[in-house]
Amino acid sequence: MNENNNVMNDYKAAGKLKGKVAVITGAGGGIGAAAARIFAAEGASVLITDIQESKLREVAADIKAADGNVSLMVHDIADETQWRIVVKTAVNLFGRVDILVNNAGITGNLLAPFEERSVSEFNRVLSINLTGQFIGMKSVIPYMSSGSAIINVSSIAGITGNAGGNAYTASKGGSRMLSKGAAIDLAAKGIRVNSLHPGYVETPMTHNMEGADAFRKMAIGSTPLGRGASPEELAKGILFLASDDSSFMTGAELIMDGGFTAF
């Protein structure tokens, strides 16, 4: 990774989320943790959630050390009851929710031959990457008012096909279309919904996956800019979709992929 892409080293906050309340899932690492740091720096009160409590604690400690307003909750996004508790907690702590970042996700097994994939594994990936985003939106909408924003983190795998990643690709394509449908439904309430489509990002997900080195080589080799993104570069895209800078965008796709889908 090019260290110069780590914007938190010299990040200049502009108060773009001053007074806003955000819930960010999958904030224990990678893109979600970077978004949490940038949101807090921009003045938002953030409730960060993840299934990994120790990682959440590290991110929350960093944010508090920088005088940010943060709380954390252990949360499985596939569980509707847990979502209700998360949203109620955000409202109890901060009074309302203005921004939901549906970021948590998993790759599932990308390498098994198609005919050997199990229905249970397919459904597990869908239950987190797609149903989890649906439940999150459904749970938070009653507490949102006009001017609120929802960002669903999809992938370039939701734009183009992805060899080997069938459940992942299906879930990310679903996330993209779920976002468009929700955008139409929620426009009358003044709630914007957009999807973010990262290319290859240097995160625990891509570094720890099976076949990580070969996948990284393939992904970067197909990326015109010739490198992976830092999580912070994607977090800046999430910030754009969350802030009033994108006030006329809803039902849209923000692709941040170093040119991967330009072919």
Ligand SMILES: NC(=O)c1ccc[n+]([C@@H]2O[C@H](COP(=O)([O-])OP(=O)(O)OC[C@H]3O[C@@H](n4cnc5c(N)ncnc54)[C@H](O)[C@@H]3O)[C@@H](O)[C@H]2O)c1
């Ligand atoms: N890294 C990439 O190259 C890349 C590319 C395209 C899209 N994405 C998407 O970006 C999002 C963030 O990915 P990342 O690369 O930062 O991954 P990551 O693995 O580094 O972070 C994802 C976080 O989600 C959490 N999580 C997993 N299952 C969960 C569940 N059921 N409930 C709550 N939290 C759960 C994990 O504990 C982890 O901390 C994902 O939706 C991913 O699909 C990533």
